[in-house]
Amino acid sequence: MEQPEEVQRWILPNLADLQLSQIDDLPSLGLRASVCLLLRRLEDEQEPLYSFNSNI
Amino acid sequence: MAMHGLPRADLLRLAGGTGGSATLRRLCEAERSKHILLLHTVIADAELRFPEAHAALELADAWRLLTHLQRRAPSIVAEVLQMPQLGAWAVGCLLRMGRTDSDSPELRADLTQLCSFVAVVGLRAGVDFDLLIASVAGRLTLPGLGSLSTSVRGLVRLLHSGGRLELMTAAGVVPVPVPRPVTVATEHAGLSFEVGIDGSTPSLDCFRHPRLEAVGRSELRQWCDRITGAWRILAVHHRSDAEAISVSVRTVVPLKPDGFGSTVAATSPSAFGAIATTLPSDDLALAETFVHELQHLKLCSVLDILPLLDAMPGALSYAPWRDDPRPPRALLHGAYAYLGVTRFWRTQRWHMPPDQALRGHAEFVRRRTEALAATEDLLASGRLTPEGERFVRESGRCLRAWQRDPVPEEARRLGLSASFEHRMMWEARHVAVSPEAVHKLVVHWTEGRRPTPQDCSDAPYQVRPAERNGPRPRERLLTLRYVDPVRFRELMDAERPGGDGDLDLGVADVALLRGDLSAAAAGYREEIRRRSVAPEAWAGLALAVDSGSGPAEGFLRRHVPLVSALHAAIRGIGEAADPLELAGWLAGGASEGRTR
Numbered sequence: 001m002e003q004p005e006e007v008q009r010w011i012l013p014n015l016a017d018l019q020l021s022q023i024d025d026l027p028s029l030g031l032r033a034s035v036c037l038l039l040r041r042l043e044d045e046q047e048p049l050y051s052f053n054s055n056i
Numbered sequence: 057m058a059m060h061g062l063p064r065a066d067l068l069r070l071a072g073g074t075g076g077s078a079t080l081r082r083l084c085e086a087e088r089s090k091h092i093l094l095l096h097t098v099i100a101d102a103e104l105r106f107p108e109a110h111a112a113l114e115l116a117d118a119w120r121l122l123t124h125l126q127r128r129a130p131s132i133v134a135e136v137l138q139m140p141q142l143g144a145w146a147v148g149c150l151l152r153m154g155r156t157d158s159d160s161p162e163l164r165a166d167l168t169q170l171c172s173f174v175a176v177v178g179l180r181a182g183v184d185f186d187l188l189i190a191s192v193a194g195r196l197t198l199p200g201l202g203s204l205s206t207s208v209r210g211l212v213r214l215l216h217s218g219g220r221l222e223l224m225t226a227a228g229v230v231p232v233p234v235p236r237p238v239t240v241a242t243e244h245a246g247l248s249f250e251v252g253i254d255g256s257t258p259s260l261d262c263f264r265h266p267r268l269e270a271v272g273r274s275e276l277r278q279w280c281d282r283i284t285g286a287w288r289i290l291a292v293h294h295r296s297d298a299e300a301i302s303v304s305v306r307t308v309v310p311l312k313p314d315g316f317g318s319t320v321a322a323t324s325p326s327a328f329g330a331i332a333t334t335l336p337s338d339d340l341a342l343a344e345t346f347v348h349e350l351q352h353l354k355l356c357s358v359l360d361i362l363p364l365l366d367a368m369p370g371a372l373s374y375a376p377w378r379d380d381p382r383p384p385r386a387l388l389h390g391a392y393a394y395l396g397v398t399r400f401w402r403t404q405r406w407h408m409p410p411d412q413a414l415r416g417h418a419e420f421v422r423r424r425t426e427a428l429a430a431t432e433d434l435l436a437s438g439r440l441t442p443e444g445e446r447f448v449r450e451s452g453r454c455l456r457a458w459q460r461d462p463v464p465e466e467a468r469r470l471g472l473s474a475s476f477e478h479r480m481m482w483e484a485r486h487v488a489v490s491p492e493a494v495h496k497l498v499v500h501w502t503e504g505r506r507p508t509p510q511d512c513s514d515a516p517y518q519v520r521p522a523e524r525n526g527p528r529p530r531e532r533l534l535t536l537r538y539v540d541p542v543r544f545r546e547l548m549d550a551e552r553p554g555g556d557g558d559l560d561l562g563v564a565d566v567a568l569l570r571g572d573l574s575a576a577a578a579g580y581r582e583e584i585r586r587r588s589v590a591p592e593a594w595a596g597l598a599l600a601v602d603s604g605s606g607p608a609e610g611f612l613r614r615h616v617p618l619v620s621a622l623h624a625a626i627r628g629i630g631e632a633a634d635p636l637e638l639a640g641w642l643a644g645g646a647s648e649g650r651t652r
Contacts, residue, residue: 008443010059012361015092016085020133021123023096030057035097038090038360039154041325042147048263048322048332049352049389051345051377 011037060086060361067362067443070354071450073395074296080303083357087328088138090360094146095137095170101153102167109159109167113211114188118171121178121185129181136177140307140330141199145169145259147326161210165190168211169259172198175214179234184217192258196223199257200307202235238271240308242284244291247298252307253279254330260309263322263332268310278335279310285339286346293403297347297396304353305331305346316526321345323352325359344400351396355389364388364444372519373433374482376426376475380524381486384439388448391430395451398423402458411542417467418538422475428455467538473599474534480598480616481531484591487617490516494618497642498625501633507645512611515618530565530596537569564593568600576600584620584635588627594620597635607647608640618642 013034015023023031062070066079075083099119102110110116126133136142149166156163171187176198178185188211189196195203196212206212206223213224223230241250253276254260255267271279290298309332314320319341321333331349336342358364365385372381375390382390401423405416431452434440440448463471493515500507536544550557551566561569564579580597584590598616601609612619612635619639626633 008061009363009441010061010361011363012060012086012089013093014058014060014085015089016060016134018092019123020092020096020119020126023092026057031093031096035093035150038093039147039150041359043151045325045385048265048324049356049386049393050320050322051348051393 060089062358062361067358067447068450070358071447072454073351073392073399073451075300075354076296077299077303080300080354083354084138084304084329086361087143087357088134090328091137091139091143091146094150095142098146098149098153098167098170101150105153105157106159106163106167109164113164113168113171115167115170118174118187121187122174125174125177125181125183128183129177132180133177136173136180136200138306138329139173139200140327141254141257141259142173144262144324144327144330145173145199148259148262164211165192169197169199171214172196175216176201178216179221182219185215187214188212189214195256197257198235199259200252200254201237203256204232204235206232238276240280240283242287244284244288247291247295247302249283249287249291249298249302249305251283251305253310254307255310260307260327260330260332262324262327263309263311265314265320265322265332266312267332268312271310275310275335279308282335282339282342283308286342289339289343289404290346293407294343294347294400297350297400300354301346301350304329305350307331308333310335318527319345321349323349323356325356328353328357340404343404344397347396347400348393351393352389355392358447362443363441364447365439366441368439370437370439372521373437374479374486376430376478378524379478379482379485379527380522381482381519384434384437387430387434387437388444391427391434391448392451394423394427394430395455398427398455398458402461414464414467414470414541415539417463418471418474420461420471421463421468422471424455424458424461425472426475428452428459431455470534470538474531474537476613477534477595477599478531480595480613481528481591483616484594484620486520486522487517488520489618489621490518494621494625497622498629501622501626501638501641502629502631507642509646512615512618512642512646517617528592529559529561530569530592533559533561533569562592564596564600568596573600573602581635584623585632588624591620594635601636606640607643608636611643611646612636612639615639615642 062082069075069079099115102115152166168188168190172189175185175187190210191206191208191212194205196206197203208225215222215224221232221234223232238253239250253271255269255271261267306329309330311320311332311334313334319334319336323331333345336345365388370384372383373387375382375387377390401416401420405420408416431448434448497507497511547559548569551559564576564583567579568576577597577600580593580600583593594616598613601612603610603613619635623633623635623638
């Protein structure tokens, strides 16, 4: 029997090929929710991801 | 509203540390979406919260021009919208706007950077424009292209007409040269790579390490040679990574040397497509750096479209590549970066010149061990989402398969001892055993009673948060032993009595690095006897004793925090105990439990 598709929580609206002039036609609440989620995470992650390769 | 997703096969490929050009194109599209979303929010928030600034800066006109340009030159607009400079600026600008209620010259200067990106599109597309841009410290930046000098402070009107670029000032219209981007373009084995060198765009000052803002002619030649050399290695031996880099890495941010000869490299979740790095010492180091940072970039993008961790902060834990305790998110990033690095060395070790083969094998054995341990810690953290768990399990599956790959014995010994020293040092510094558990053991000790197995092995502990320190001399030398054995021997020769060595090593460290383990163990025991706090000596002792020589040594290597805490507590009541004697006493209790 085929396994049901697992639920995956995609969180980023696909605007990659959108005409910028059409962005105001999209549901603004949905966009706002995505931005809030994104900014909350990015604010927590302001520390850059460092790597050091030590040579003496 | 359609959302970005990733086919399951792509997600599994990414989890295994690969993902070629097609997968990376999907991630790039997602990042472009993110940037569009952020850019639009900057405009909308500025209009809503700072209407006077929005009007004065003519932001609506700039946005309209951008939509017009998108119809005229869609591919150029897509490229600019995907620039790391734009992502870093938009994130920073929104966070800064969120922290203020007042219109200010700084806020306005921040907002006009939007216009500078539109100007870049206009210049590249050859379209006329008239935009207001702020000059900061006498410079007007066109991201990714360069900057213009001006004596005008504050807002400057930038005009582009008939191929001429002009600044409108109080003194009139001044023609200015169109800045030319600094780029390195290379091609090898049929694969090309073009990357901009950008040390000046303000938004890319997000790596908390000073940038090399002005790259002179001779420095540019060095960067060009190094990138070309690294690309040769990647294009031939690490094809999948090279393809991914050619699709996704658009900018190298040159960092100033750190003064210790280390390669410092960084990425930022806000600046997808940018790798910040000091100039590495050789082509191989840059190739490894690119692979390492590519892993961070890929994971940043995956996290933008699919949560792999829940929102809870999570407990701090050991990360084999850092000396400070790290939260789960950082551990996930490190484990993923070192999964890529392990894959890199798994192949690269067979392509090293004979005098560097040891380095390749030792790096491989060290990193595969560390990345797997971090992966297992993550799976036990309880902070992964179901998708995160699947992702990390797949990474772990690859790493487990690589544990079976043969490695020459000397490389195994040197790689794993450097790794073990790092872990022991971290435990000695950051793991605090519960004072109640230690007190109980002190009572047993003073009353001559044997401890119970629970006292020995199940003592509760917590991780002490701490700031990051720089690499220590012993740690550096243990790595140098396999990275550059000739240099290692030179440095150790200089440490002989009468030599001119200045490595700041103790007598026990020198004995350890020379391979005289019994002298090293005696030296560390003496150091512990003399000093009340000696994490370096405890870690050194754990490294110097042979785990196969007896239960005391084996116990010490597994439980440095417990033995050292008990030692300090016994000292605190005015008594003395030898570290190995204590470890043996604890081991007796622990083994008694096992035989019951």
